[in-house]
Amino acid sequence: MRESPACPERPPKDMRPRRMLARLSRVFVLLVMLIAVTFGAFPAAVARVPDGAHRLQLEVFLNGDATNLIAEFYRHPDGRFSSRRSELREIGVAVPKGDDKDVLDLADIPGLGLRYDEPAQKLFVELAPEMRLARDYAANDNGGHVTQENVAVSRDFGQVLNYNLYGTSTRGYGRSARTFNTGSVTFDHRAFSPFGVLQNTAIAGTTLAKTGILRLETAFVFAHPETMTMTTVGDAISGGLNWTRSVRYGGGQVSRQFSLKPDLVTAPLPSVGGSAAVPSTVDVYVDNIRVASREVGAGPFRLNNIPVPGESGLARVIVRDVTGRETVTTIPFFTSSRLLAAGQFDFSLDGGVPRYNYAVQSADYGRRWIGLGTMRYGLTETVTLEAHGEATPGLANGGAGVTLGLGRFGLLNLAGAGSWHRETLGGFAYASWQNTIHGVFVGLSTQRTFGRFEDVASVTARPVIGDTSGDLTDSGFFVVNRSARMPRAIDRLTVGVPLPAWNASMAASFVNLERADGDRSQLLGLTYSQTFARHYNVFVSAYSDLARSRQTGISAGLSFPLGDDVIVTSSVSATRDDRSFSAEAIRPMGTKAHDYSWRLYTNEGTNPQRGASAAYRNPWAQVTAGLRQDNAFIGGYAELDGAVVATPGGVFASRRVNDAFAVVDVGASGVEVLHENRPVAKTDWSGKAVIPDLRSFQRSKVAISPETVPAGTHITLTEQDVIPGYRGSSTVRVKTIAAQDTARVKIQNEKGEPIPIGAVLTHQETGINYAIGYGGMVFIPGIGDTNTVTIRHGEKSCETSFTREDRNGSNGRVGPLICKGL
Incomplete structure (x- = not known):
């Protein structure tokens, strides 16, 4: 019988996990050491001093001028000086490129001379102009300027309901003609808090599409200004680049929003x-x-x-x-806003399901998931990298691009992408260039698709709507049945020519569009505009689709002001099928809290139209009404637009609040409120007013006009800077004090001498400190029936008191009071 070969003895089962854990621990320690060495977790090795040299820290003078820098040098026994390459660059010496730790002998640098002042420990360096590095300065350094006080972002709770009531009535001319009436209410509601904003928009009433309630958008949004990111859960539109397409969807989005820091400059600025x-x-x-x-x-x-x-x-x-x-x-x-400053990162991550029939159906969502990602990164001041990816079941799409700032040669954008859909490969290429040459702007762009290129927008698109409302088609709307795929080719050329000698400008554009279904357009446009006699503007424009001979037109007109605030415009236009003349007189809405506008217009031609409208705006709403008439109908419309805001300070009517707002609580009615030194409102009967046009996360100055404060009152605050949160509010509280509650107190010591300037007075009843001014005078608002004050100056203090009855005259003068001990 053969003897079986000896088998190695296996360790007990409970020993194997220990050995494996020990091996994993060794590997982990080695990885930690590798990362630490790679990223400098351990202290950097101290630069080695050259043999026999002494390390010196010397103040540096360059060509006789102080650099206000101290650099490290090595002095050798023979009197030579050397220093590291990084130190020499820091003091402004243009040394050759190399390792920053290299030690260079100053005697080997051409055009460099030096003198060593040993008692003063200074080194005077003489350097040829070509060997000097340019010193960088910030264009705006706040030196000598007042630094703005830090203002905390408001963290208020509240709600905003924007509304728009719109009604129309139209009737034909015949006796048996029908009257068509429509009415709708559009709501834009949001509830805001430090934890985010829940926003909803909807339309209720009778519209061209349907009768009832139509939901538009619902989303919860959280903005994080420190990281400049915004998170959206609900309805959203995906981010994109110049060479991608966005889609409307329901899901989630995380994106970079530079607008959350309005003072941040994201584009590289010139030097x-x-x-x-x-x-x-x-x-x-x-x-x-x-x-x-x-x-x-x-x-x-x-x-x-x-x-x-x-x-x-x-x-x-x-x-x-x-x-x-x-x-x-x-x-x-x-420079260009399409470039990012070095180190800036922009992105958008989107995921969810596509949405269809927006503004037609309330909740028409697809079932297949979609995911999109977009990124931009400022590699340098002149190079911005771009990337974009899309995915959905059956589709993978990805691409990359680069935007290059070429200085005086303009801006170049190159991109390419590929797609894989139903085992078919497709490609995409994009290029654009723009520049201004001697004042003439030139812009070129082209894009091409190869094979069957697909993206999320094309593969998730539905066929043409089958249940389009009859009211829509009866009102002149029609369905365009075209492929949802990206066009095969789009070419653009734009040229803008300023003519300052004639106070004129001219522009031309050409667009070649070839759709995926083979349809083609070649649009050529020309415009010319000139101002003469300082007030009169003449304009001419023409267009033509070279692929369709009958789509050609031209128009010319004249525009001029009539008085200070009325603009009159008249024009004539012609196409192959129509001729028309139009005239319009308009008085635009101004910036005052109470203002109005009006418009008169006529368009005579194949389809004549005439009308008039007027609008009035106050701090609480805007009202618009108008009449219009054509060959078949005559009718009118009316509109009421405004908002209702609710905050802890109360419920208020206001004009539409598109972004953020402020509630100003003065405590007295009829006080004029200013925003950025511009009158915008007056306080109501409750002493409060709403400023509806603030910007989220942007500093705004809110003030009141002191001359409008009621007589016999004192205000503790005339202006304040506020920063509202995302689509939220800020509250400005201005305390108003009646004259009988104030006192102008004069205080002396037992010798009859005024209390020294700068002494601190503490009002014991309120605990508020006040500084004593010239002549021992101090103004104290908010006094009571009895008042005790403590005065401190240096290490000495004293105490005295007065009553409300001690006030003399209309200005409430008290004293002089005697305070012993100072």
Whole structure:
């Protein structure tokens, strides 16, 4: 019998997990050590001192000017000096590229001389101009300016209900003609809190589509300003790029919203540079407007983040030294909002189910899930990376792009994408370029699809609506039965030419569109506009679809003001099938709290139309009414638009609140309220007013007009900065105190001398401190029947008191009171 080979003895079952855990622990420790070394978790090794050298920390002077920097140098036994490459760059020496830790001998740097002041521990470096690095300065540094006080974002609870009541009545001319009446109420409701905003929109009544209640959107939104992210659960529209398509869906979205920090500049701003022989002041002008001013040291300089009004132009840089001598240089600049500043990251993540028949059906959602993701990243000031992906059962779509700032050569955007759907591969390519050349704007773009390229919008699209309302078709609406796939080709050319010598401008555009079903359009458009005699504007426009010979038209007109606030416009137009003449006179709505507008118009031609309308706006609502008439019908309409807001401070009527608002509580009626120094409302009978046009997360100054405060009262606050939360409110409380509750108190010591300026008075009944002014005078609002005050100055203190009956005259003067001990 053969003897079986010896088998290795297996460890007991309870030992195997221990050994495996020990192995995993070793692997984990090794990974931690690798990550720590890679990302610098351990302290960096101290730079090795060259053999025989002494390490010195010296104040550096460059070409005789103080740099206000202390750098590390090594002094060798033979008197030579050396320093690390990073230190030399920091003090402004243009050393060759290499490892920052490399130690360079200063004697080997061309154009560099030095003098060492050992007693003062200073190093004087003389450097040739070509060997100096430009020093960076911020265009706006707040130096010498008042820094704004930090204001906390409001965390109020409340609700807003925007409403719009709209009714029409139309009747034909015949005796047996029918009268058509419609009416609707549009609601836009939201409940806001520090934890988010729940918002709903709906239409109720009789509309062209249906009769009843039609829900539009419902969503819960949470905004996080610290991370500039917004989370939406409910109805949303997906994010996208220039070369992608968005879809409406129900689900969830997480996206970056730079608007949550209005003071953040997300696009790279241009820089200007130059050189100053001595410390100087640099002013930058764009379009004859000074946009930046900064003091710079001697040597090359670069001013970063210049706040320019447009995307391209010429900047005039004026360098003025202490003697008044000026050097003027003109530098072209180019920037674009399509670029992200270096390090900025923008994204949108979307997931849910597609929504159909928006504004026709209340809740028509698909069953197949969709997912979309979009990203932009500012790699450098001139390179922004882009990526986009989409997925749904049976489809995978992904692409990438890049936006390049080419300086004076313009802006270039390149992108490509691919799709896989039903075992079919498709491709997509996009390119665009724009630039301003000697004031002439030129924009080019093209996109192409290859094979059967699909995206979420095309594969989730439904066929044409089969149950379209008869009222819609009877009213002139029609269904366009076209493919939902992305067009095969879209080419655009846009040229804009300013003609400043003639106060005119001219523009031309061409669009070539080839749809997936083979339909094609080639649209050519031309416009010309000129202003003469400072008030009169002449305009001409023409268009033609080169693929359809009968779709051609031209129009020309004249516009001019009539008085200070009325604008009159008249025009003639012609197509192959129609000729018409139109005239209009309009008085636009102003910015006052109580204002009005009106409009008269006529359009004579194949289908003549005439009408008139007028609107009145007050702090609580806006009312509009109008009449219109054509060949077949005559009718009218009326509209009431406003809002009701509810906060802990009360319930108020207001104009429409599109974003955020503020409630101002003055405590007295008829007081004028200002927003950014502009009168916007007056307090009502309850002493409160609503400012309906604030911006979320944006600082706003709210003030009251002191001269409108009722006589015999005192206000504790005249202005305040507020920052409302996302689509929320801020409350401004202005305490109004009656004159009999105030006192102007004069206090002296036992020698009859006024209490020193700056002494602190504490009103014992309220616990509020006040500073004593000239002549021992102090103003105390909110006094009681008896009042005890304590005065402290240095280490000394004293106490005295007075009553309400001690007030003398209309200004409530009290005293002089004697306070012993000071």
